Amino acid sequence: MHIQDSHWTSASAVASGGAVGAAAGNGRGDSSRTTPLRVDAQRNLEHVLRAAREVFGELGYGAPMEDVARRARVGVGTVYRRFPSKDVLVRRIAEEETSRLTDQARSALGQEDEPWSALSRFLRTSVASGAGRLLPPQVL
Template identity: 50%
Template sequence: MTDTSRGTSAKDEGRPLRRDAALNRERILQAAHEIFGRRGLGVTLDDVARHAGVGVGTVYRRFPTKEALVRALFEEDLKRRQEVAEKALSNPDPWEGFVEFLVSMTGDLAENRGLHEVIMMGSHSSEPIERARGGLRPFLGELVRRAQESGQLRPEVTPSDFPVIAHMLSAATQFTQGERPDIWRRYIEILLNGLRQRPEDPPLSTPSLTDDTVEQVMGFRRPPAAE
């Protein structure tokens, strides 16, 4: 990468891009979404450039590092996940709201390997991404609380169970090696049947992971407290 490409990127910042530059940026983001989704975050900017059909210099002018591209792609995606959670909380039926969020979130993670790595594994983290990741937890806790208070979700279930569930569903999708990317839908139906409270069901005998263990495994860094 040359000093010229760095300078161009800095000069573009804070002002509207020309139409051709804006189209290139969108093409790069779309290509990154597709290739990160299929192959994860191990791909290079050269890989993204080839997939987008642009020169690698064009990618570097818009995104001087892979971390900058990851931030641009996934910060917005994480914001959309919070919007889904807010919509689920507004559902008057606590169980339906819980299922709505769980299906949407786990489906995205199962079908998008890059998003899975950003949310579940702390890959290519940044302060805005950390805040967005951490911001999902209160929504999940409230969805669980509402569904349990309505008597529809097993009382032993905790929010820390859901990162494990997301990993399980993602593993099911990867197991098919692209043959059945939708297979997670079958297994979430099985899981939801197990999560739903029924009077005849025996209690779960194995405790869930602690929040500290989940945060350690997921690579969470708590955002600094606001002053």
């Protein structure tokens, strides 16, 4: 699995107040979607992603999608509507985690003059925040 092959807009674009576009909005990378998600659909998407991080973090990637749906308090059909397979959901989470790690690395580089100090800062902040712990083993 290669993160570069992912079809979603980076989480940082969504988090920075950008419009929820086609790719970030539906989880499938369907570029025909040009309107933002309804408020309830966006909320459900956020619940599913948060639940997936928790479930996979606790039970590993073998956890069933039904557990994700239950934790998100949505029907399993809602999960599969946004993420047609577990692989697609895992890729989305991996992309968001990678984006967060990239942001932390850039921040560390901007705050330190020496490369070793920047690396040290990055490692401290990454470990403290738990970033990267949800990346699939194949990515690591």
